Amino acid sequence: MTQTPLPVVISCGEPAGIGPEVVARAWAALADTVPMVWLGDPRHLPTDIPHRIVDTCAEAPAISATALPVLATDFGSAATPGVPNHTHAPHVIDVIAKGVALVRDGQATALCTAPIHKKALMDGAEFAYPGHTEYLAALAGVDNVVMMLASDQLRVVPATIHIALDQVPTTLTSQSLRRTIEMTHAGLRDLFGIAVPRLAIAGLNPHAGEGGAMGRQERDWIAPLIDQMRNEGFDLQGPQPADTMFHAAARARYDAAIAMYHDQALIPIKTLDFDRGVNITLGLPFIRTSPDHGTAFDIAGSGVANPTSMIEAIRLAHRLALS
Numbered sequence: 121m122t123q124t125p126l127p128v129v130i131s132c133g134e135p136a137g138i139g140p141e142v143v144a145r146a147w148a149a150l151a152d153t154v155p156m157v158w159l160g161d162p163r164h165l166p167t168d169i170p171h172r173i174v175d176t177c178a179e180a181p182a183i184s185a186t187a188l189p190v191l192a193t194d195f196g197s198a199a200t201p202g203v204p205n206h207t208h209a210p211h212v213i214d215v216i217a218k219g220v221a222l223v224r225d226g227q228a229t230a231l232c233t234a235p236i237h238k239k240a241l242m243d244g245a246e247f248a249y250p251g252h253t254e255y256l257a258a259l260a261g262v263d264n265v266v267m268m269l270a271s272d273q274l275r276v277v278p279a280t281i282h283i284a285l286d287q288v289p290t291t292l293t294s295q296s297l298r299r300t301i302e303m304t305h306a307g308l309r310d311l312f313g314i315a316v317p318r319l320a321i322a323g324l325n326p327h328a329g330e331g332g333a334m335g336r337q338e339r340d341w342i343a344p345l346i347d348q349m350r351n352e353g354f355d356l357q358g359p360q361p362a363d364t365m366f367h368a369a370a371r372a373r374y375d376a377a378i379a380m381y382h383d384q385a386l387i388p389i390k391t392l393d394f395d396r397g398v399n400i401t402l403g404l405p406f407i408r409t410s411p412d413h414g415t416a417f418d419i420a421g422s423g424v425a426n427p428t429s430m431i432e433a434i435r436l437a438h439r440l441a442l443s
C-alpha cells in the first residue's frame with residue numbers, strides 16, 4: 121500500500137516583507153518534488169501565482185503540483201509592502217504556533233518558517249521572544265536549542281544567539297558551550313549523517329586571546345573545556361582565532377564551526393552563501409528550517425527578491441523529515 125505523502129507546512133511570516141513572494145516562487149520551483157502547504161492570509165500572496173484553499177494538510181499533496189495549497193487565516197486586511205501593520209502581528213505569531221501544532225500532530229512532516237520582523241511583532245503583539253528559535257523552543261517545551269546556519273560551503277552555530285554583544289561574555293559558560301557542542305555534534309550525526317563530526321570552536325577575543333594578552337576566557341575555561349571534551353572522544357579544534365577560521369582551506373578541516381556570538385557565525389555564511397544559506401533549529405522534537413534572510417522591507421513587493429534560500433529551506437526540511 122502506498123502511503124499518502126504529507127506536506128511541509130510553511131508559516132507566512134511578516135506579510136509586509138518578502139516572505140509571501142519568495143514562498144510563491146519556491147512553490148513554482150518545487151511544485152513537482154516537494155508537497156507543501158502555506159499557512160497565511162491568501163490576500164497576501166502575489167496574484168500571479170495560483171493558489172487553492174484547503175481545509176486540511178492531507179488535501180495538499182494532490183494539489184501541490186498545480187497550485188500552492190493554502191490553509192487560510194484571516195489577518196483582517198491586505199498588507200502594504202515594506203510597512204508592517206500592527207494588527208497583523210498576533211496573526212503572524214499564531215500562524216507559527218499553528219504550524220508547530222500541525223507538525224506535532226503528524227499532519228505535516230516539517231515546519232519551514234518565512235521571515236518575521238522581530239521588532240514589528242514586539243511592537244504589535246508584545247512578542248516575548250527575540251526570534252523563531254526561542255519561540256519554537258518554548259512551544260516545544262525544551263530548554264535548549266541550537267541555531268545552525270548551513271549551506272554547501274559552511275555550517276555555523278553561534279553559541280549565544282539573539283543577545284546584545286555586552287551580554288555575551290557573561291552569558292557564555294563552560295556548561296552552555298558544552299551543551300552547544302554536544303547538540304551540534306548530535307545534529308550533524310543524526311540529521312546530516314556525519315558519523316564522526318569535526319567541530320572547530322572559535323575564540324571569543326581577538327586572536328583567541330593571544331595567550332591571555334587580549335582576553336582570558338580562552339585560557340581560563342574555553343581551552344580546558346575543549347581539551348576535556350577531546351579526551352571524551354569529540355573531534356574538536358580550537359579555540360581558533362575567528363578571523364582566520366573561515367577561509368577555504370580552514371573550512372575544509374571541519375564539518376561545522378561553533379562561534380561565540382551571532383555575528384561571528386553569521387557574517388561568514390551570509391557573505392559566502394547568502395542566496396543558499398538555510399537556518400535549522402537543532403534540539404526540537406520536529407524539523408524546522410528557514411531561509412537565512414529577513415523580511416527585506418526595502419525590496420518587498422518589487423518582485424526582485426531571490427527565492428533560492430527559501431527553496432533550499434523547504435527542500436532541506438523535506439529531505440530531513442524523510443531521512
Ligand SMILES: NC(=O)c1ccc[n+]([C@@H]2O[C@H](COP(=O)([O-])OP(=O)(O)OC[C@H]3O[C@@H](n4cnc5c(N)ncnc54)[C@H](O)[C@@H]3O)[C@@H](O)[C@H]2O)c1
Pocket residue numbers: 138142233234235236237238239252399410411412413414415416417418419424425426427
Ligand atoms: N528567518 C527569519 O525570521 C529572519 C532571518 C533574518 C532576519 N530576520 C529579521 O528580518 C528583519 C530585517 O533584517 P535585515 O534587514 O537585517 O536583513 P534582511 O535579510 O531582511 O535584508 C538585508 C539585505 O539583504 C537584502 N535581501 C534579503 N533577502 C533577500 C532576497 N531574498 N533577495 C534579494 N535581496 C535580499 C535586503 O534587500 C537587504 O538589503 C529583522 O527584523 C530581522 O531580525 C528574520
Ligand SMILES: N[C@H](C(=O)O)[C@H](O)COP(=O)(O)O
Pocket residue numbers: 250251252253254386399410411412413
Ligand atoms: N539570526 C537569524 C539570522 O540572522 O539569520 C534570524 O534572526 C532568524 O532567527 P530565528 O530563526 O530565530 O527567527
